[in-house]
Amino acid sequence: MQAEAHERHAAVGTAALELEDAAVSRGGRSIWKGVTLRVEPGEYVAVLGPNGVGKSTLIQAILGLLPLAAGSLEVFGRPPHEAASLLGYLPQRHSFDSSLRLRARDLVRLGLDGNRWGLPLPFAPGNREIARRVDEVLEVVGAAAYAGRPVGELSGGEQQRILIARALVRSPRMLLMDEPLESLDLGNQQAISSLARDICRTEGVTVIMVAHDVNPILGDLDRVIYMAGGSAVIGRPEEVITSEKLSALYNAHIEVLRTSDGRLFVVGQQPEAISYHAHD
Ligand SMILES: Nc1ncnc2c1ncn2[C@@H]1O[C@H](COP(=O)(O)OP(=O)(O)OP(=O)(O)O)[C@@H](O)[C@H]1O
Numbered sequence: 381m382q383a384e385a386h387e388r389h390a391a392v393g394t395a396a397l398e399l400e401d402a403a404v405s406r407g408g409r410s411i412w413k414g415v416t417l418r419v420e421p422g423e424y425v426a427v428l429g430p431n432g433v434g435k436s437t438l439i440q441a442i443l444g445l446l447p448l449a450a451g452s453l454e455v456f457g458r459p460p461h462e463a464a465s466l467l468g469y470l471p472q473r474h475s476f477d478s479s480l481r482l483r484a485r486d487l488v489r490l491g492l493d494g495n496r497w498g499l500p501l502p503f504a505p506g507n508r509e510i511a512r513r514v515d516e517v518l519e520v521v522g523a524a525a526y527a528g529r530p531v532g533e534l535s536g537g538e539q540q541r542i543l544i545a546r547a548l549v550r551s552p553r554m555l556l557m558d559e560p561l562e563s564l565d566l567g568n569q570q571a572i573s574s575l576a577r578d579i580c581r582t583e584g585v586t587v588i589m590v591a592h593d594v595n596p597i598l599g600d601l602d603r604v605i606y607m608a609g610g611s612a613v614i615g616r617p618e619e620v621i622t623s624e625k626l627s628a629l630y631n632a633h634i635e636v637l638r639t640s641d642g643r644l645f646v647v648g649q650q651p652e653a654i655s656y657h658a659h660d
């Protein structure tokens with residue numbers, strides 16, 4: 381069904397994200413270049429690749445926080461800085477002090493205030509409307525039961541849901557999440573991934589999630605962006621995570637092993653490729 385949606389949009393509509401021959405440099409060093417890819421509205425896409433390859437850099441470029449060195453990048457047909465109000469963002473790595481007394485639902489509410497990634501709301505919602513919207517997103521992420529507790533007391537998985545609710549409260553059309561599965565147990569990784577899939581399907585939100593291990597999310601994903609060797613490719617997991625594609629991307633011999641239960645392991649000569657399967 382999603383593949384059909386992909387083809388239909390590809391033929392006519394505006395892409396959620398479109399990069400053409402895009403390149404980014406940081407500190408005078410090229411991070412990636414020659415990146416051409418298109419993500420359709422409502423797709424759930426994972427960004428994979430070894431540490432330091434430029435996954436967070438891609439998210440920052442989409443947010444309009446980093447200029448391109450070459451090529452183009454459009455978000456819903458606009459330059460990134462004009463699309464900021466359409467984006468929800470969950471940054472990589474955050475932890476709350478266990479003494480933080482702020483209630484979870486108040487943290488979600490803070491997502492409605494103007495911030496770096498969003499323009500001020502075009503209307504000033506009344507307190508009742510705000511409370512209704514906060515309740516709605518807490519329901520969507522399944523966090524209603526603990527929304528009244530202090531954030532610092534919640535478990536990592538519970539905090540993650542609250543942060544997703546905060547990123548969703550302004551009804552973004554695209555949700556960017558940088559390693560939201562980090563430090564969660566396998567059950568919670570799968571739960572957050574199926575939540576991401578549901579947000580795509582029921583709210584029509586495009587989800588772009590940086591992940592370290594594809595296996596817990598493989599069943600939910602539409603496509604993956606695989607970054608390596610200073611560039612990136614996009615496709616369905618079975619098209620991209622192959623020995624042939626990854627060997628070309630890394631410019632080295634890479635083996636992709638598939639276990640009998642369908643899990644994928646990437647094994648290669650480069651240390652960063654080997655570290656990629658360090659999950660087990
Ligand atoms: N502010 C910065 N100034 C200069 N270089 C930077 C800056 N931030 C990141 N880099 C460099 O850019 C490269 C890509 O970093 P990035 O954070 O995008 O990697 P990543 O793929 O997200 O890695 P990880 O899996 O460790 O999160 C790295 O070599 C990093 O050192």
Ligand SMILES: [Mg+2]
Pocket residue numbers: 435436437472558
């Ligand atoms: Mg990163």
